[in-house]
Amino acid sequence: MASFFSTLLLLGATALPAQAAIAAWFTEIGPQVILQNATTGLIRYSSCNSYDIPKYSYTDGSVFSLTYKPKAGSPLAGAGWWTQLTTIASIFYIAEEGGIANALFECNMSTGLFQSQGNWIVSGQAPSIHKDTGLAIVLLGEDSGYRVYYHDREGAINELGYTPRDNWQYRGLISQDINSLPALAAAFSSHDNITVASPRDDQNIAITRWHKDDSWHRSTLPHVLQGDIATNETVRNDIAINETATANFSLPAWDGKLTSLGISVDGQSTRLLWYIGNDSSLYSVADENSYWTQQANQSNAFWPLADKPNADLAVAHHSGSSDVRIYYMVKGQLSEIKYEDKLWKAWSTVAPPPPPPATQSGAAPSSTDSASADTGLSPGAKAGIGVGVSLGAIALGTIVAAVVFMRRRKQLALQQQRPEAEDGSASNQSSFGSPTSMSGGYAWEKHAYAASNLQVVHQLDETTSPTELAVPQPVFELPVQPYSHELGAGPSWRFVEKKEISDNKT
Structure with missing residues (x-):
């Protein structure tokens, strides 16, 4: 019987997701x-070690262990970061029993598979969750943590x-206004500048943004709200579209029935919203100089038609x-639309990862495998080992350098003691191997200088193992976070009546 269920699970995991x-x-x-498999409810992922070009398979073992x-048809949200040794993924979904679940994973950089660091229900004593809720998250940083957004039973x-x-x-309601479920999207730029987007009705998108007055402000596009500013304190009956104000544009192929909405923030802090309309085409609007405007569409060579109207999409x-x-x-395959270096690139399907290299029985793993494999140590411990190994290598290099230097001095002394040839030139120096810019001492001295100044170039491709922490590492927005330890004992709860957030806000 167990074998039967295992076979059934495997077959389900390989089914192509129609939606x-x-x-x-x-x-x-x-x-x-x-991506959640619509048939089995299992959540699959692209290879976590595939660097700039994602790799996705419908048949391999890239399924989160939860x-x-x-639940079937659960919304998904997630975030992740690079620890200098591996990638971390923190995903959110709706569990079968209805709660919001969070799961943390660490990448095995050799296999490209995520390894579980814990799975928890985080909605706890929060108000009711709508059966058709959406999910959106932002990751604010090491100290500020996560914010997760969802719809309650009233659709707020x-x-x-x-x-x-x-x-x-x-943390409470961010808006009591109506929403067209289930789509939700969220993003932040800096200083708790958070934007949450959702469909409002069959003509408008709603934008809810955290402001300096410690409240959420609600607005809509392309039609504006009437009256005073609507905040999270404004009751639903007092929020309405201004039917008399003229809109500068309309949302193409929009009926408010889409299942997902995307948001991005560019290098100039311009916010862009993305959706697939009821004609299966991709559309975008942007907040430019405090005014929302429709963006130009691209041809099917760059923005292909989705497989169905109002289709799911994800924006990174x-x-x-x-x-x-x-x-x-697109055509039954997960596809990537790419904007890079201020240009749209031709769209492509996300290719599967290459098969793992065959290894001889009993053969020792390569240095890449050894460096990347999970050792059971914490990221901090791995970092310590990385520094120790690197410093040891530098010390060993110093000894080698000293030996080479002493040999060179001895060679020069011998050359000075030898009689000159009759023509006044040194006799047969080539037999003593005079050093050149590419021989022992000079070549190593150049390397030693680079090491002493800690200037090492690391190429991030699929054949390069992750760098150890031997060099000064750049500070990223989110260093490694010990969530598996923080959450391991189970979540604790308290209702927050007043938000305690930094004064640096929108």
Whole structure:
């Protein structure tokens, strides 16, 4: 019987997803994509070691191991980061019993497979969750943690928050206005400048943004709201579209029934919204100089038609640049639409990863495998080992350099003691191997100088193992976070009546 269920699970895992929720994000080494199989409910992912070019297979073992089973048709949200040794993924979904679940994973850089670091229900005592809720998250940083957005039973948008100090908390409503479920999207640029987007009705998108007055402000596009500013305190009956105000544009192929919405922020802090319309085409609007405008469409060579109207999509944007990756299903295949170096690139399907290299039985793993394989140590311990190994290598190099230097001095002394030839030139120096710019001492001295100044170039491709921490590492927006330890004992809860957030806000 167990064998039967194992076979059934394997067959289900390989089924092509006719429609499935998608989420995507960037780490420092490239994009990560996750996708729920519409047949089995299993959540698959692109290879976590594939760097700038994602690799996705419908048949391999790239399936998240989860304690809490996702419900069929669950929305997905996620974020991740690069620790200088590996990639981390933190995903969110709706569990079968209805709670919001979070799961943390660490990448095995040799295999490209994620290894579980824990799985928890984080919605706890939060108000009710709508059966058709959407999900969106932002990752604010090491100290500020996560913010998770979802719809309650009334369709209003609520916020959960996590910080290492306070664990998970319910943070309250961000808007009491109506929404067209289930699509939700969220992004932030800096200083808690958070934007949450959702369909409002069959003509408008709603934007809810955190402001300096410690409240959420609600607005809509292309038609504006009437009356005073609507905040999270404004009751639903007092929020309405201004029917008399003229809109500068209309949303093409929009009926408010889409299942997902994307948002990105470019290098100039311009916010862009992305959706697939009821004609299966990709569309975008942008907030330019505080005014929302429709963006020009691209041809099918760059923006192909999705497999169905109002289809699911995922948008990943690279912080600090204008690079965007958009993922949705085209002709039954997960496909990537890419904006890079201020140009649209021809779209492509996401190719499967190459087969793992064959190894001889009993053969020792390569240095890449050894450096990348999971050792069971914490990231901090791995970093310590990396520094120790690197310093040891430098010390060994110093000894080698000293030996080479002494040999060179001895050779020069011998040359000076030898009699000169009759023509006044040194006799047969080539037999003593006079050093050149590419021989022992000089070549090593050049390398030693680079090592002493800690200037090492690392190429991030599929054949290069992750760098050890032997060189001064750049500081990224999110260093490694010990969420598996913080959340291991189970979430603690308290209702937050007043938000305690930095004064540096929009």
